[in-house]
Amino acid sequence: MNKEERAAKAYWDGVAAKYARETRISTDAFHLGPLLPSAGRLGLLPRRLKGRRCLEIGCGGAQNSVFLAKRGAHCTAVDIAAAQVRQARALARRERVALTLRCCPMDRIRTLGLGRFSFVHSVFALPFSTDPESLLAAAADLLRPRGTLLLSTAHPLFQGEWLELDREGPGLFLPEYFRPPVEARRGPAGFVRYRAWPISTVTEWLRAAGLRLDRILEPAPLPLHAMRPAQIRRRVPYDGVAWRELYEKIARVPIALVVLARRAS
Secondary structure, three states: OOHHHHHHHHHHHHHHHHHHHHEEEOOOOOOOOOOOOOOOOOOOOOOOOOOOEEEEEOOOOOHHHHHHHOOOOEEEEEEOOHHHHHHHHHHHHHHOOOEEEEEOOHHHHHHHOOOOEEEEEEEOOHHHOOOHHHHHHHHHHOEEEEEEEEEEEEOHHHHOEEEEEOOOEEEEEOOOOOOOOOEEEEEOOEEEEEOOOOHHHHHHHHHHOOEEEEEEEOOOOOOHHHOOHHHHHHHOOEEEHHHHHOHHHHHHOOOEEEEEEEEOO
């Protein structure tokens, strides 16, 4: 591993247990990010999952892979952090499904010899990539002909600073859209950087990788204020106190850019 990869591995190994305690991520729906509607509700999942070969890039606890496996898919999931992979393995045992789990930096996914998949998915892993254009090209190469890539990544607008203004109310300050601020997170082995890119940049990377763009979404969060606790637990697959505190910003500024793309041949 290089220096950035070692820093990322140490960071995620360090925060995995705390994040799992403080965040609820369902295995009964395919999540796209905090407080957002599921991919199923937005019509983004393949019609038939049974027997489908699926790959999750930057899986964390692999909740989405477990969701797919519970519906008969054959799932492989990759993450850089051994702690995350252990959590994913324990979750799969509890849910009584089989996952193929690999501990590896996502930017080295080509080296794993995984074969090809009909569905490749990744949720909020791309912002931590050191070479996102190459990672998306690798994801495209791992698709079978007519295979689908579902990508959820950081929306560039959400990287702006949320300000509480006296008269105008809260609002967003983004110094430059084309170079969104980079968030640096300190870990035990150095800083881990979290980046977003303009929508046109991400979509051009996907097009350059040979993919056809089917849908581009900026999903709004679910209306938590109008939902009972039981409804929230049933309909909101990704929830947590820290994300609830950001609800006003998430309700006004998209947190996620979601792209559904397909390989023609």
